[in-house]
Amino acid sequence: xxxxxxKRCRSSVVETIEAPLPLVWSILRSFDKPxxxxxxxxxxxxxxxxxxxxxxxxxxxxxxxxxxxxxPADFSTERLEELDDESHVxxxxxxxxxxxxxxxxxxxxxxxxxxxxxxxxxxxxxxVVDVPEGTSEEDTIFFVDNIIRYNLTSLAKLTKKMMx
Amino acid sequence: xxxxxxxxxxxxxxxxxxxxxSRASLRRRLDLLPSIKIVADSAVAPxxxxxxxxxxxxxxxxxxxxxxxxxxxxxxxENKKARSAVTNSNSVTEAESFFSDVPKIGTTSVCGRRxxxxxxxxxxxxxxxxxxxxxxxxxxxxxxxxxxxxEKCRERLxxxxxxxxxxxxxxxxxxxxxxxxxxxxxxxxQRECNLVVNGATRSMKNSCRxxxxxxxxxxxxxxxxxxxxxxxxxxxxxxxxxRAVLCRNGVAIPLSVDHKPDRPDELIRIQQAGGRVIYWDxxxxxxxxxxxxxxxxxxxxxxxxxxxxxxxTDRTDEDECLILASDGLWDVVPNxxxxxxxxxxxxxxxxxxxxxxxxxxxxxxxxxxxxxxxARQSSDNVSVVVVDLRKRRNNQASS
Numbered sequence: 001x002x003x004x005x006x007k008r009c010r011s012s013v014v015e016t017i018e019a020p021l022p023l024v025w026s027i028l029r030s031f032d033k034p035x036x037x038x039x040x041x042x043x044x045x046x047x048x049x050x051x052x053x054x055x056x057x058x059x060x061x062x063x064x065x066x067x068x069x070x071x072p073a074d075f076s077t078e079r080l081e082e083l084d085d086e087s088h089v090x091x092x093x094x095x096x097x098x099x100x101x102x103x104x105x106x107x108x109x110x111x112x113x114x115x116x117x118x119x120x121x122x123x124x125x126x127x128v129v130d131v132p133e134g135t136s137e138e139d140t141i142f143f144v145d146n147i148i149r150y151n152l153t154s155l156a157k158l159t160k161k162m163m164x
Numbered sequence: 165x166x167x168x169x170x171x172x173x174x175x176x177x178x179x180x181x182x183x184x185x186s187r188a189s190l191r192r193r194l195d196l197l198p199s200i201k202i203v204a205d206s207a208v209a210p211x212x213x214x215x216x217x218x219x220x221x222x223x224x225x226x227x228x229x230x231x232x233x234x235x236x237x238x239x240x241x242e243n244k245k246a247r248s249a250v251t252n253s254n255s256v257t258e259a260e261s262f263f264s265d266v267p268k269i270g271t272t273s274v275c276g277r278r279x280x281x282x283x284x285x286x287x288x289x290x291x292x293x294x295x296x297x298x299x300x301x302x303x304x305x306x307x308x309x310x311x312x313x314x315e316k317c318r319e320r321l322x323x324x325x326x327x328x329x330x331x332x333x334x335x336x337x338x339x340x341x342x343x344x345x346x347x348x349x350x351x352x353x354q355r356e357c358n359l360v361v362n363g364a365t366r367s368m369k370n371s372c373r374x375x376x377x378x379x380x381x382x383x384x385x386x387x388x389x390x391x392x393x394x395x396x397x398x399x400x401x402x403x404x405x406x407r408a409v410l411c412r413n414g415v416a417i418p419l420s421v422d423h424k425p426d427r428p429d430e431l432i433r434i435q436q437a438g439g440r441v442i443y444w445d446x447x448x449x450x451x452x453x454x455x456x457x458x459x460x461x462x463x464x465x466x467x468x469x470x471x472x473x474x475x476x477t478d479r480t481d482e483d484e485c486l487i488l489a490s491d492g493l494w495d496v497v498p499n500x501x502x503x504x505x506x507x508x509x510x511x512x513x514x515x516x517x518x519x520x521x522x523x524x525x526x527x528x529x530x531x532x533x534x535x536x537x538x539a540r541q542s543s544d545n546v547s548v549v550v551v552d553l554r555k556r557r558n559n560q561a562s563s
Contacts, residue, residue: 040452070453071309072445139451143442
């Protein structure tokens with residue numbers, strides 16, 4: 001009821017990475033190691049492993065993320081809603097933290113690039129989130145898009161380095 | 165410490181007059197409190213409570229500079245050299261000899277409530293001789309994202325400045341300091357988080373986790389507030405939101421202006437560069453960084469630049485001390501209050517007759533200011549440097 005009053009916004013960020021899909025996906029799908037490519041993550045600990053699957057891979061897994069200093073938040077609590085290794089889709093919700101991102105849910109989809117199926121990968125991250133009080137929808141989208149873009153840029157650099 | 169507090173409590177000193185022309189005064193968030201109240205706050209040292217939910221409570225770790233012992237012996241050694249020079253030289257006039265001593269200093273750096281210590285302090289008395297004058301270097305660096313940029317500034321900036329000043333024509337301090345900061349920024353950018361290159365030895369004592377997770381390298385930076393003190397001038401170069409304040413005859417004179425993203429001229433510069441300032445827990449460049457200038461932070465260039473703003477101030481007989489500190493202090497202690505606290509400590513040591521007493525007074529001032537910041541719930545690392553700028557008499561007793 002309360003959340004229905006809150007204005008929501010949505011956006012998508014697309015990044016083409018010069019690396020094969022299996023490599024890109026192997027990093028993205030590691031729910032327990034977001035610091036491998038997420039720029040502002042300092043460390044991550046798993047709170048619960050969820051049902052089924054290996055640690056950090058099961059649906060319902062929850063991670064506690066510690067963010068770097070200087071960033072406008074200290075921590076974030078996130079849950080893995082969906083992880084599909086066949087369609088290369090990952091859905092993550094943010095369920096806590098002091099970043100002002102409430103009711104945040106993102107879907108990341110990875111596909112081989114039509115340009116070069118074997119060597120290029122397209123990552124699409126789409127999300128919905130409440131617009132925080134006192135902030136405009138435009139600013140909210142700019143902020144979140146920015147964070148995602150930085151993360152995907154780091155991912156591109158990382159995979160490039162790994163292929164050397 | 166208790167002795168100093170008791171002594172100060174007995175004094176009935178009026179609050180320092182507010183400088184209405186000071187921009188810092190206009191921005192101050194806290195009322196100027198009576199000096200006795202301030203001391204009481206610090207002396208009692210109320211238990212630190214975790215008022216802000218976003219901060220985890222950490223044990224306060226008080227640490228002086230690891231090189232503090234060397235610093236003491238260096239200062240003592242320099243004093244002897246200075247006195248010897250004065251004694252043996254007939255050409256030195258009385259006025260000049262007043263300024264030839266190395267200034268007494270005090271410094272503290274504490275982690276406070278933050279999870280990690282990312283501040284660094286750099287003290288280099290007599291780091292440069294120029295035109296027969298002793299130059300002294302003092303710097304405070306408040307890192308974010310990780311500590312290695314601030315550590316690198318501590319290790320290298322004084323040497324970079326020295327090399328630039330040695331080739332400086334006349335007194336072009338602004339150009340020289342801008343060049344120095346830009347070189348420092350380039351240096352931290354080129355070294356991939358201190359990874360071993362060409363067999364070069366790693367300079368960091370403890371490897372920071374950036375070595376293992378290189379994506380975070382770009383998001384590391386530091387403020388830098390630096391002062392070069394000469395017999396006649398105080399040169400302050402500032403990049404970021406640490407600050408330098410001069411205490412002159414009881415009045416707090418800011419020698420730097422904080423680089424906040426919503427400062428009108430900084431906001432315009434960022435927008436003209438194609439960037440954007442978003443209010444997300446305060447004004448932030450691209451919603452991420454709460455300062456508009458920093459050493460490092462490559463991912464935010466060209467919006468966040470390493471160029472310092474430089475001020476050159478002539479020294480006067482009324483100068484009491486210079487305070488350099490990170491925003492862990494200035495966010496909770498107004499300039500005037502800091503000035504008043506330092507002044508009380510220095511007065512307690514008399515007019516600088518005894519060099520050891522003056523040195524202790526500076527240390528007490530730095531420590532007292534740090535405790536005051538923590539008592540006022542500062543949520544950041546706190547680093548403070550207090551430099552005694554008072555003249556010293558020729559008949560100074562040997563310690």
